[in-house]
Structures are given as C-alpha cells and as structure tokens.
Amino acid sequence: MNTIFHKIINKEIPSQIEYEDDNFIVIHDISPQAPIHLLIIPKIFIATINDISNNQLYIMSQMLKIVQILAVKLQVDQTGYRLIMNCNPDGGQTVYYIHMHFLAGKQLNSHFG
Ligand code: AMP
Numbered sequence: 001m002n003t004i005f006h007k008i009i010n011k012e013i014p015s016q017i018e019y020e021d022d023n024f025i026v027i028h029d030i031s032p033q034a035p036i037h038l039l040i041i042p043k044i045f046i047a048t049i050n051d052i053s054n055n056q057l058y059i060m061s062q063m064l065k066i067v068q069i070l071a072v073k074l075q076v077d078q079t080g081y082r083l084i085m086n087c088n089p090d091g092g093q094t095v096y097y098i099h100m101h102f103l104a105g106k107q108l109n110s111h112f113g
Contacts, residue, residue, distance in 0.1 A: 005041050005097040019073075023059075024066055026102075035105025036074060036081075040066055047096045049087045063100055076104040 007013045009025055018038055019026035029037040042059050046052055052059065071077035081104035086093040 001045065001047065001096070003095055003097040005039075005095055005099065006045065009041065009043055019066065019070060023062060026066065026070065029101070033101075034082075034103040034108060036076065036103065038070065038102040040070075040100040040102060042098065046098045048093065049085060049098060052098070067100070067102060070102060071104075074104065080104065080107075082108050 004013070008015045008027060015025075015030075016028040017025060018028060023043055024040060025043065026038050026040050029039050040063055042063065044056070044059065046056065046059075067081075067083060068077075071081055081102060084101040084103070085098070086101075
C-alpha cells in the first residue's frame, strides 16, 4: 500500500507542514474547507480506523495531544475547532491512511452529510 500520505511523510512530494515530530506530521489540506484545515497524520501506517489494533490505540491519545498543541499555537483553543475522521466510502474517506481533520477559523455549520 502506498498512498499520497506515504509520499508526503517521505518528502517525495511537497506539502505545507504545520508541525512534525518523530511520530506525526501535520499538513495543510490541499483543498481547505475552512480558513484553517489541517490533517494530522501518524507516521505509522494504518489504513482505516477499523485497522487500529489494541496496542496501537495509544496513537489516538497522541493525536489528541497534538490537537491541543495546535489549538493553542493557532490561537483557536477558545474560539473552537472541529475534528473529523472519515472511515471507508460512506464516511467519505478518500485517502486510505488514517488521518484527523482539524478545522477552525470560522463558525462551522452544524450539518452532517
Ligand atoms: P479523507 O476524505 O478524509 O480521506 O481526506 C483526505 C484529505 O486529503 C482531503 O481533504 C484532501 O483534500 C486531502 N489531500 C489529498 N491530497 C493532498 C495533498 N497532496 N496535500 C494535502 N492534502 C491532500
């Protein structure tokens, strides 16, 4: 399996990186749906939420820690933000490498699908 996010993590294609450490990369979505639209991507490859094994669930905690860091860094911790993870076709997943969308910078409407 080789997805566009593998290539981004390996720096084979360019992306606008907001944050990076040993375990995660955070990039700006190429098709932003809000003034701030980031993708939080673990460096360990997992295709979908369904594929996260019990001993990988810690990755979700790490992801939430990064959310908190980003929210403060981007000064949206008080104004607010939305987190989305899509799974499989009905969930709207298009890249089969788990990632969390971080949307902020305006009041998002409350519609779901
Ligand atoms: P999802 O639909 O949840 O799988 O989200 C995939 C997201 O990846 C979409 O919001 C795309 O706009 C975004 N995306 C696809 N290719 C790139 C890229 N090269 N750089 C940044 N974001 C991308």
